[in-house]
Amino acid sequence: MFRKALFRFSTYNFISVTQKGKVALIQLNRPKALNALCDGLIKELNQVTQEIDANPEYGSIVITGSEKAFAAGADIKEMQDKSFPQVQNIQMLASWENLTNIKKPILAAVNGYALGGGFELALMCDIIYAGENAKFGLPEITLGTIPGCGGTQRLIRAVGKSKAMEMTLTGEFIDAQTALSYGLVSKVVPAQNLVEETLKVAEKIASFSKPVAALIKDTINEAENIGLREGVKYERKAFYSTFATQDRKEGMSAFVEKRKPSWTDN
């Protein structure tokens, strides 16, 4: 597989970024700390995802870690000595949510541990695929704290109240097959094939019209914030808006003319 360095003038300390066609592959790269999410890593992730989002070459993003850990949570050593005024005054978690403002679809390829903030990071992505060795958990209760980056809110929406309570109140991990049975992940594959399999889906998504893919992402994610009646109205407006695009015209014309569509992202 041919990959070239992305944004070759940027250097990163905690992540690496490579390109395959229209897909950007971001690998969390703090192996000694099992990809614990330190402040510097989150800053780099925010910076690069915003750059990719603004770059018309890319149609989707894959985030992965190592075979041992997607990410073992927020960096406990960094948080250990912080005080209440410190975390409140600097709004410690605010920038973590930046990922949810990215318009391009983001796929998480999770091998190994996805714990605490690492699991919350996966939950912010649009699709999660897991390697057979994946372990998901919100162990914050074992550290005397609670999930702080949307874990409680996104987990209950993904798996329902009883399972969300069970995971957060016991801090126990679930394996990949259990995550599949909960509907938390879409697919489980052998660990060594995970990134390849995820890239294939990401490439397929990136091959479609980018504004239309962004509209689908936005409309589905909006369902987590609003009720059904408002959601259906929101979807209809988005549907109407596709009739202002060249790509909607091209897609339907291509079907009628029995040819492949050629998307221009307009």
Ligand SMILES: CCCCCCC/C=C/C(=O)SCCNC(=O)CCNC(=O)[C@H](O)C(C)(C)COP(=O)(O)OP(=O)(O)OC[C@H]1O[C@@H](n2cnc3c(N)ncnc32)[C@H](O)[C@@H]1OP(=O)(O)O
């Ligand atoms: C900056 C904003 C902060 C926002 C906070 C948002 C709210 C989120 C909170 C959290 O995420 S709290 C953290 C939740 N995660 C955990 O509690 C998991 C902690 N890790 C473990 O339990 C174990 O490491 C493991 C994943 C079960 C693996 O065990 P194993 O025995 O295989 O490896 P270790 O020897 O324990 O770890 C190797 C190495 O990695 C360091 N490390 C692991 N996890 C973290 C972490 N979350 N933070 C910092 N460092 C971590 C571990 O300390 C070892 O390093 P050394 O001590 O040997 O140098």
